[in-house]
Amino acid sequence: MKSKCKPIDLSKRDKIKATVSYLIFCYLFVFSCIYILIRDYSKNHLSDDIVWIILLFIAVVIITIIFIRDLQRILALPDWxxxxxxxxxxxxxxxxxxxxxxxxxxxxxxxxxxxxxxxxxxxxxxxxxxxxxxxxxxxxxxxxxxxxxxxxxxxxxxxxxxxxxx
Known part of the structure; x- marks a missing residue:
């Protein structure tokens, strides 16, 4: 007869997977929000080339700051x-x-x-x-x-x- 109780196996990898998924979602969300804000503002004020340069610069800066902060948090997790x-x-x-x-x-x-x-x-x-x-x-x-x-x-x-x- 097969037991319905499954062994419990936990590790740091589970927490890292959740954190990386969270990071990817946040990056996509931030990029989308910045794009929408700049696109709406630039319809009457800026040309398309400048919009993409500004958007790319802002996104890279924000993503880099968030990535460095969260990478430090991931590496600070105890290895267990x-x-x-x-x-x-x-x-x-x-x-x-x-x-x-x-x-x-x-x-x-x-x-x-x-x-x-x-x-x-x-x-x-x-x-x-x-x-x-x-x-x-x-x-x-x-x-x-x-x-x-x-x-x-x-x-x-x-x-x-x-x-x-x-």
């Missing part, structure tokens, strides 16, 4: 990846690599809002703890509950801490 599957929990972030099997996990504490997990604290049987920051991605608490229950055969305790309640 996380995977929850049948073998256990794996996390690689700026604090180091963390890998633990399901049979060694004692408790998982999920700090979340209504619809997404902010952080996840994993405690092993020997007392080792790892706090995984998940604020950069959208991950539902229900998925982690279901995976932990299924993969650990009910031996792992999952505790919810709703950040809205305190």
């Amino acid at each position: 990846s996380m995977r929850i599957d049948q073998s256990g929990i794996y996390c690689n972030d700026e604090t180091g690599e963390f890998c633990v099997d399901w049979m060694d996990i004692k408790k998982i504490v999920l700090v979340h809002t209504r619809d997404s997990i902010l952080s996840m604290e994993v405690t092993t049987n020997i007392g080792k703890r790892k706090v995984i920051d998940l604020s950069l991605c959208s991950l539902y608490p229900y998925r982690v509950h279901r995976l932990a229950r299924m993969y650990s055969c009910g031996k792992c305790q999952v505790v919810d801490k709703n950040s809205l309640k305190g």
Whole structure:
């Protein structure tokens, strides 16, 4: 029987794809707005050649400024990846690599809002703890509950801490 629970695999690449898509949309939107404004103004005041030169110059300056700003934001994202599957929990972030099997996990504490997990604290049987920051991605608490229950055969305790309640 095939399981309906799919493993969770998150990485920095997902955030970069979303940011690049956002950049492309913004560039096209800015270019269109500038073109419409200059075209409407230039109908009675400027010739077409000057309009395209001004439009190109303004668009290049704006796009360059936005690109440099957003590129710095993309490069400032922490390089991390996380995977929850049948073998256990794996996390690689700026604090180091963390890998633990399901049979060694004692408790998982999920700090979340209504619809997404902010952080996840994993405690092993020997007392080792790892706090995984998940604020950069959208991950539902229900998925982690279901995976932990299924993969650990009910031996792992999952505790919810709703950040809205305190």
